[in-house]
Amino acid sequence: MQKQAIIVRTDLEMGKGKTCSQVAHASLQSYMKTKEKNPEWVEQWTREGQKKIVLKVSSKKELEELFKKVRTRLPCSKITDAGHTQIEPGTVTAVGIGPAPEGKIDQYTSKYKLL
Amino acid sequence: MQKQAIIVRTDLEMGKGKTCSQVAHASLQSYMKTKEKNPEWVEQWTREGQKKIVLKVSSKKELEELFKKVRTRLPCSKITDAGHTQIEPGTVTAVGIGPAPEGKIDQYTSKYKLL
Numbered sequence: 365m366q367k368q369a370i371i372v373r374t375d376l377e378m379g380k381g382k383t384c385s386q387v388a389h390a391s392l393q394s395y396m397k398t399k400e401k402n403p404e405w406v407e408q409w410t411r412e413g414q415k416k417i418v419l420k421v422s423s424k425k426e427l428e429e430l431f432k433k434v435r436t437r438l439p440c441s442k443i444t445d446a447g448h449t450q451i452e453p454g455t456v457t458a459v460g461i462g463p464a465p466e467g468k469i470d471q472y473t474s475k476y477k478l479l
Numbered sequence: 480m481q482k483q484a485i486i487v488r489t490d491l492e493m494g495k496g497k498t499c500s501q502v503a504h505a506s507l508q509s510y511m512k513t514k515e516k517n518p519e520w521v522e523q524w525t526r527e528g529q530k531k532i533v534l535k536v537s538s539k540k541e542l543e544e545l546f547k548k549v550r551t552r553l554p555c556s557k558i559t560d561a562g563h564t565q566i567e568p569g570t571v572t573a574v575g576i577g578p579a580p581e582g583k584i585d586q587y588t589s590k591y592k593l594l
Contacts, residue, residue, distance in 0.1 A: 370499070370500075370503065372499070379593075379594075380495060380498065380533075380594050381532075381533040381534075381535075381593045381594030383495065383499060384485070384487070384498060384499045384502040384503075384533045384594060385485075385502070385531045385532070385533050387499040387500070387502065387503050388485065388499075388502050388503045388506035388507075388531055388533075389529065389531065391503035391506065391507055392503075392506055392507055392510060392529070395507060413561055414504065414507070416500045416503055416504065417496075417500070418495075418496040418499045418500050418503075419496075420496075446528055478494075478496045479494075479495050479496030479499060
């Protein structure tokens, strides 16, 4: 089974709508990256109903460390917000991973809690 | 300027993560629909930084009425959740519109508040 994981920071005190838009950015960017690098994962994920899970981290450091580990292993994307509203320009807010096989994603994300 | 609007129900009492995943579903589905029907809007939107706004409605009726109005005019997508967690299978949760020119979207969505 394929899934996409989106990991978002909770320490920025973004409102619900802002958080949702960062998650959507990460989901779309990571989808496009995966479509380019592993199109067969995207096809399978689409057939299976496009499972997505949203997880949380509580610091920039945690998110950057996760991204550093994952970036050479799985298609993924880090979102930096333009900062028009609520937060400073250039703030790293979220990371999207995959879609990719569940087991491969869980290796990196199993310690994070659902948002 | 192009933007994508995502409209989500607040009456379902979904948790934050669930809400974010519904918004991400709507964003991705509507992106794919637009890419098929109006690829030039997607290209322009990508060049401009992929503006997304997340709005709220408080009932199924409101969301269905919006979708009925928009569906023949703009590329859009209605999300029905499989209901594995938190809500009943087949529940309509969100609608994504575009990316499309801001003015065309605002015609239908200007009365809704940001999530």
